[in-house]
Amino acid sequence: MFTGIIEEKGSVSQITQNGSSLVLELNCSFAKELSLGESVAVNGVCLTVTNISDSSFCADVTPETFRRTSLGALSAGSPVNLERAMKADGRFGGHIVSGHIDGTGKLLNSVKEDNAVNVFFSVDEKLGRYIIEKGSVAIDGISLTVASVSKENSRYIFSIAVIPHTWENTTLCKKNAGAVVNIECDVVGKYIEHFLNFKSDTGKNEEKIPEEFYSNFPSYH
Structure with a gap:
């Protein structure tokens, strides 16, 4: 969880794109303080730290995140807003921010x-x-x-x-x-x-499962 109080303006060091997925390398001053698997909000998008160096960290961007956000428009040198996840004993300076972009x-x-x-x-x-x-x-x-x-x-x-x-x-x-x-x-x-x-009759609210799902997992049909 985040609060929307930006900790630092970082920048994009490098982008590796594979179709609709990305690996972002981001420069920031607190890179050495991060842990693998930690969450960092990048322009409001909750991403997971996958690699760390003295001055930068890497994070994967899935096709879903690529489609839903503006991260695909970034380029080397682009500035980004960065916020680490809120600590349990931290102050709530902003509001409840999940890092899940609408x-x-x-x-x-x-x-x-x-x-x-x-x-x-x-x-x-x-x-x-x-x-x-x-x-x-x-x-x-x-x-x-x-x-x-x-x-x-x-x-x-x-x-x-x-x-x-x-x-x-x-x-x-x-x-x-x-x-x-x-x-x-x-x-x-x-x-x-x-x-x-929300309706108690959940059957009316269920989305139709795509046929592709059943082709991959026939036992669920």
């Missing part, structure tokens, strides 16, 4: 207002229903408060007001209009919706 959104515009930068994003309706004014959202792993929300056709437009510290110490300051960002909606809202919509 989908991606698009940065529309950034507008300076006194000491803040108001940043506007667009997401589809599937994610937009969880975006609540003054609620929490994680954008590229950053715990942020939603300032405003509006709906335009099938898209939701929402804004966040970024303070100078967050602007300077995360990758937001490097993002231009059109940039794709990882979105993790408030997990509490998702669970509440699930429990309210």
